[in-house]
Amino acid sequence: MTTVLIVEDNELNLDMLSRRLARKGFEVIPAMDGEAGLETCRRALPDIVLMDMSLPRLDGWSATRALKADPATAAIPVIALTAHAMEADRQKALAAGCDAFATKPVELPALLAEMARLLERPDR
Template identity: 70%
Template sequence: MTTILIVEDNEMNLDMLSRRLARKGFEILSARDGEAGVTLCRQEQPDMVLMDMSLPVMDGWTATQTLKGDEETAAIPVVALTAHAMQADKDKALDAGCDAFATKPIDLPELLSTIKRLLPA
């Protein structure tokens, strides 16, 4: 089963996204801040990380840079999740090492397409 780590501090967003992806057959792990997300990612080695960018303790940009800078987690795809939809926000997320970018509110069919594109067959 494909495991996705969702790093999201908003409980309602986390619950909604977790339930929707679980119904699609994914195993879901979750963390509420960037530091906890990095720790859990290193421990569990998920197939993908969905990373909110505006997080407490360690923001999503720093958490992504940390994961991409660690040889044990560098190959795990990271999708930025953010309410900031400007091109500069997308560029900042991609510069931090994110493999893709999705805006909130999440468009589930679009996110599923991104997940399918980034995960090995």
């Protein structure tokens, strides 16, 4: 079973996305802020991370940079999730180390396709 870490501080968004992914057969691990996301990722080593960018305690950009700098988590794909849909926001997320970028509200079919693409990469 593919494990997905969702780092999201909005409880409604976290619950909705968690339930939708669980129905698709994913094991979902939640984290409510960037620091918890880092700790959980290092401990659980999920297959993929869905990272909100606007998080308390440690924002998603900083959390992603830390994950990508750690050899134990560097190869785990990270998809940025954000309500900020401008090209500059996408570039900022990619520069921080995110492997892909998705806007909120989440369009589940597109997110699932992006997750599948990243999970099939040979460098994983």
